[in-house]
Amino acid sequence: MPAGRELVNSVLQSVLDQLPTMEVKSVSFSPANPQEGEDVIVRIEVKGAYYVLCEILSDGRLQSARVVES
Amino acid sequence: MITAQMNERLTRVGPGTPCGELMRRYWIPIRPYAQLLEKPVVKVRILGEDLILYRNKKGGLGLIGDRCLHRLVDLQYGIPDDEGLRCPYHGWLYGDTGQCLERPMEGKPQAEIKRKLKGYPVRELGGLIFAYMGPLPAPDLARWDLFVWPNSIRQIGINIIPCNWLQCQENTGDPTHGAYAHGHLFEHVLRQKGELEQRSSDTLHTMYQRKKVGIGIKEIYANQTEHGFRKGVRYSKALGADSDKEQEHSTVIFPFYTQTGHTGAPRSEYQIRVPIDDTHTYHIAYQCYAAPPDVEAPPQDIVPWYQPPLFDDKGEPILDYVLAQDAIVWVAQGPIADRTAELLGRTDIPIVVLRQQLEEQIRRVEHGLEPMNFFHESPAMIHPTGSPPDYSNPDKLNKHAFRKYYHKGFANDDVDRYGPLIETVKDLHRSIEEFELKRKAEHTHEHA
Numbered sequence: 194m195p196a197g198r199e200l201v202n203s204v205l206q207s208v209l210d211q212l213p214t215m216e217v218k219s220v221s222f223s224p225a226n227p228q229e230g231e232d233v234i235v236r237i238e239v240k241g242a243y244y245v246l247c248e249i250l251s252d253g254r255l256q257s258a259r260v261v262e263s
Numbered sequence: 264m265i266t267a268q269m270n271e272r273l274t275r276v277g278p279g280t281p282c283g284e285l286m287r288r289y290w291i292p293i294r295p296y297a298q299l300l301e302k303p304v305v306k307v308r309i310l311g312e313d314l315i316l317y318r319n320k321k322g323g324l325g326l327i328g329d330r331c332l333h334r335l336v337d338l339q340y341g342i343p344d345d346e347g348l349r350c351p352y353h354g355w356l357y358g359d360t361g362q363c364l365e366r367p368m369e370g371k372p373q374a375e376i377k378r379k380l381k382g383y384p385v386r387e388l389g390g391l392i393f394a395y396m397g398p399l400p401a402p403d404l405a406r407w408d409l410f411v412w413p414n415s416i417r418q419i420g421i422n423i424i425p426c427n428w429l430q431c432q433e434n435t436g437d438p439t440h441g442a443y444a445h446g447h448l449f450e451h452v453l454r455q456k457g458e459l460e461q462r463s464s465d466t467l468h469t470m471y472q473r474k475k476v477g478i479g480i481k482e483i484y485a486n487q488t489e490h491g492f493r494k495g496v497r498y499s500k501a502l503g504a505d506s507d508k509e510q511e512h513s514t515v516i517f518p519f520y521t522q523t524g525h526t527g528a529p530r531s532e533y534q535i536r537v538p539i540d541d542t543h544t545y546h547i548a549y550q551c552y553a554a555p556p557d558v559e560a561p562p563q564d565i566v567p568w569y570q571p572p573l574f575d576d577k578g579e580p581i582l583d584y585v586l587a588q589d590a591i592v593w594v595a596q597g598p599i600a601d602r603t604a605e606l607l608g609r610t611d612i613p614i615v616v617l618r619q620q621l622e623e624q625i626r627r628v629e630h631g632l633e634p635m636n637f638f639h640e641s642p643a644m645i646h647p648t649g650s651p652p653d654y655s656n657p658d659k660l661n662k663h664a665f666r667k668y669y670h671k672g673f674a675n676d677d678v679d680r681y682g683p684l685i686e687t688v689k690d691l692h693r694s695i696e697e698f699e700l701k702r703k704a705e706h707t708h709e710h711a
Contacts, residue, residue, distance in 0.1 A: 204619070207619065208615055208619070210264065210265070211264060211265060211607055211611075211614075211615045211618070212607050212608070212609070212611070212612075212615065213264060213606060213607070214606055214607065214608045214609075215608075215609065243609060245609075245612065253623070254487065254619075254620075254623055255487070255615075255616055255619040255620070255623075256486070256487050257484065257485060257486040257487065257616070258484070258485055258612045258613075258615060258616050259482055259483065259484035259485070259612065260482065260483050260484075260609045260610075260612045261481070261482045262480070262481050262482065262499070262502065
């Protein structure tokens, strides 16, 4: 697994661990297979009428997060 | 939830702790300058360290360890001298670096003693005294705009809150708490006091505005910025809101500030959550009341301070103003909230970003890097919200409209009501309103 994806997964896991009331249905990445140095948008579909968008920078920073009604 | 290890990491602030080391990269506001004019020697506890803040006879400031090297007497009873502070017991004199400068009655010449007290640099800005407790050289003191904004008057409210600093700061990362803490709770309290009609007859009352916070939420967001982060809520009429709109909430300034109201507004404020130790927070409500360019704010030499009550004579919490409503829920989470047991939901997304940002900055310091808002040379004025005020659109300067109408009774909803300047502030708000009405009338006349 590329280093970029490992970093993204680690941040994402940290976010999801903090939100146990969310039941995750699916997770998608843009770009789908981030390489080192690439920023990533993660879309998390959760049970209920909303989804979560996280912008994770290539250095592992959680630049932004938003929860949106579908 | 987070792990117990992470909870410790984010909350503990003593020397050598990860968060404590981060905090020691900043100039920390520790007391109002005006307090030292009343009492030139004050004992302070900051980041778990017991210290003495003093003003010497020449007006210079010092912050040194609290126990005399000689017989370990608490120096809070010390005597200010020309060059420093003398122990009240045998007169040992300490300078601002903590060095012992003189030992009376010990004969001359005196050999220099190797031990010294702690001694931290202190500076004054905007009526507050700041200390730097980290590795030297110290960064520059950040000139956040409310400290230096012209044509303004200021006052400083101080409270000691018996809980960990992060609970107070996380409140800032929580844009929806207002619906209950400042809306429904407010209504409940006023009803119990029999003051509901009297205090909330005008729909401008904060209670009505805040109750709407939870209705019609389309999106909740938090974005990291150069100096902290911004967060807010987007509303949808289709989901029950009164219109499609976006409401940005208070701006977070890393590591422990939040700004409510825009700089240049008739009322804006920094709430500063300084860790006293792991279970106590020195809460500073730094209030700035700015006049637009065509209205003159009264002159002010010294920024006064006050201590607003959080409890009444019977020991019951006072809950009929905004800061007190916040304070009670911070304390009610326990001395250090057990975040291993909490259940965050979708409205807590900004809190997750806040914690992540804190962890990111702790890690930077651990890796020998400078954290966010560490300035080698501060700009003359830093706008944490990103831009200076736009006086051409005065309605947008204050996020909560009631805060430009303190002269109409709305000061009652804020901690400001206890401040020594409140009557002056009401006069200023009245002048601002008169000016705005006049300008509006002239504008209407020109376009008629």
